[in-house]
Amino acid sequence: MAFRPPDATQRRFYAQAASNAPSTASLLPPSARAPQGVQAAFASAPPSIRTVSSTNSLNDSPYSGAAAGRLYASQIQSISDKFSLSPDPQSWGTDLSPNHHEPDDFLHNPDPRRDRKCDRGGSVLTCRGLSNLGCLVFLAVGLVALFAGYPLISYFTKHSLSYAGGFNLGAGAHKINSFVDGSEWQLVFSDEFDTPNRTFWPGDDPYWEAVDLHYWQTNDLEWYYPDQVTTRGGALEITMVQRPKNNLDYVSAMISTWNKFCFTGGMVLTSVTLPGANNVVGRVGYGATLEGLWPYSYDNCDVGAVANQTYNGEPQAAMVNGDPSHGEPHPGPVHSDGTYVGRSAPEIDIFESQITGSPLQGQVSQSAQWAPMNAAYEWKNITGNFAIPNSSLTQLNPYTGGIFQQATSGVTTTNQSCYELSSGYSATYGYEYKPGYTSDGGYISWITNDQVAWTLDASGMTADPQTQIADRPIPQEPMARHHPSCGSRSN
Structure with a gap:
């Protein structure tokens, strides 16, 4: 709402009669407050230094204490009296009537009939709307994929250990008859060593690992070292050579x-x-x-x-x-x-x-x-x-x-x-x-x-x-x- 400056009739608020009651906002004590209106001290010219009593020094005030108090009170109003406003806005000149129209009323009072044409001119498919919707869709898909999709994918894509057995073997080799009673046995593991140049250092192979040690229990003359075993020509090849290593004369290999x-x-x-x-x-x-x-x-x-x-x-x-x-x-x-x-x-x-x-x-x-x-x-x-x-x-x-x-x-x-x-x-x-x-x-x-x-x-x-x-x-x-x-x- 707009405010109008107070007119001359409203200035009477500042000319109210002074009260002798003390004010918490007053800068002067009640006794020092001057009565409203022009005081006599202002009517006559200020005294000169020569009229000051000889009992006063040249540094003393030319005004007596009482006169000075009345003089300053007449010239200086308290800040609270000067800027205090009534709690009633109408006393400021504000029109609070609901029938009073102001230039920005249309912003606060939407009218569907009046704004129908403007409202129909927009579109719900805005860039911002699409961005918001896309973000929500992305979050929803991510949550579903995490808590529903991942378990399903893991379940259907996991590879269980097969008891059909064998690597690089035909179906005819998946079963064998017992050497003792002739019963049929099923293959559970096979390694045909068909891939050439395999290595067997720790971590190189899922099933085999070459050792790096001396088999001291039987006082072997060789040191077992992973470099001495590989695959070649469809076979695992372990080579023993005469080469000093770790105070032994031979080097061979063992895998486990x-x-x-x-x-x-x-x-x-x-x-x-x-x-x-x-x-x-x-x-x-x-x-x-x-x-x-x-x-x-x-x-x-x-x-x-x-x-x-x-x-x-x-x-x-x-x-x-x-x-x-x-x-x-x-x-x-x-x-x-x-x-x-x-x-x-x-x-x-x-x-x-x-x-x-x-x-x-x-x-x-x-x-x-x-x-x-x-x-x-x-x-x-x-x-x-x-x-x-x-x-x-x-x-x-x-x-x-x-x-x-x-x-x-x-x-x-x-x-x-x-x-x-x-x-x-x-x-x-x-x-x-x-x-x-x-x-x-x-x-x-x-x-x-x-x-x-x-x-x-x-x-x-x-x-x-x-x-x-x-x-x-x-x-x-x-x-x-x-x-x-x-x-x-x-x-």
């Missing part, structure tokens, strides 16, 4: 699936070309992880789980047996009766090659390592506890163990054409096994040249009253695969 691919029970087959000729003698490796675990396969708390079983306190006791004491932690699992399952690091060897006989010929030792041990390391190798289909090729190994392990081993003459410097063919080696005790039907069958070489039943490792040990099961632990550490080719 430890902590990448493990299995319990099943069949392992590999096609191998052994190094050299057939008449020339040609997490495994981490000893601290094996003490008290290798080569145990045991689930009882008796003398077999304590040290000093054989000689001079060796081997180490079964560190993770089924009866933890003093509140020690146990990795589990537990039996149905609540007792713990004994844990261990058993070993089954696909083969260890050797050259023996006269004339010299190639052979392989295929074995399993055990602890605790029988008396004099003599396992129950009687009829019914093992089987050798072809005794002209396979005989039981006379070596049955030492202070660190007991061995059940068969020695088989190999296909003499399957050596690097012979015809260069490959032969299939492996084993098939079922974990458990005699009541579970546990067994291990070793394969050489695609034929069963020999079979050990769980009945061969039953309790031994002489050493006061209980049955040892065919290994029930998840097991990793370790590839040959000698110079060889594996298809």
Whole structure:
């Protein structure tokens, strides 16, 4: 609303009679306030210095205290009196009537009839509107994609592990018959090494990893180094060379699936070309992880789980047996009766090659390592506890163990054409096994040249009253695969 300046009739507000009541806004005390109107002191001329009494000095005021007070009060009004306004705007001259029209009233009083033409002239499809709408749509789509789309996409695009098995294999190789009972088995893992120049440094391969260590447990003469293993010509190639490294004279390689691919029970087959000729003698490796675990396969708390079983306190006791004491932690699992399952690091060897006989010929030792041990390391190798289909090729190994392990081993003459410097063919080696005790039907069958070489039943490792040990099961632990550490080719 507009304000008009007060007219002359309104100036009476400033000429109101003075009140003797004190004012909180007044700058002068009530006694010093001058009456309204012109005072007599203003009518006469101001006195000169000569009229001042001689009792006053030249620096004194020419006006007496009372006269000065009246003079200043007449000339100077208080600020609150001068600028004070009435609380009633009408006293200022403002017209508060609702019928009073002002130039900007149309801005405050919209009229649909009057503004109809103007309102119809616009469009809802403005740039700003589209931007706002687009932002809302973007946010909505993002939220839906995050909380609904992402779970759906993850569900439909995830790739579950396939039990059809195999890499680079035809459908005919996805199944195989058991070497023991002829039942059909399904392939769960295969590596054909068809891609050339693969490397096996840590992190290079999803299933295999080459070690960088000395296998001191068997006093090997070589250092295992990842550079010595690669793939070439559709085969895994491990090369041993005479080259000094870490105070050793030779360098070779070993690869393992430890902590990448493990299995319990099943069949392992590999096609191998052994190094050299057939008449020339040609997490495994981490000893601290094996003490008290290798080569145990045991689930009882008796003398077999304590040290000093054989000689001079060796081997180490079964560190993770089924009866933890003093509140020690146990990795589990537990039996149905609540007792713990004994844990261990058993070993089954696909083969260890050797050259023996006269004339010299190639052979392989295929074995399993055990602890605790029988008396004099003599396992129950009687009829019914093992089987050798072809005794002209396979005989039981006379070596049955030492202070660190007991061995059940068969020695088989190999296909003499399957050596690097012979015809260069490959032969299939492996084993098939079922974990458990005699009541579970546990067994291990070793394969050489695609034929069963020999079979050990769980009945061969039953309790031994002489050493006061209980049955040892065919290994029930998840097991990793370790590839040959000698110079060889594996298809």
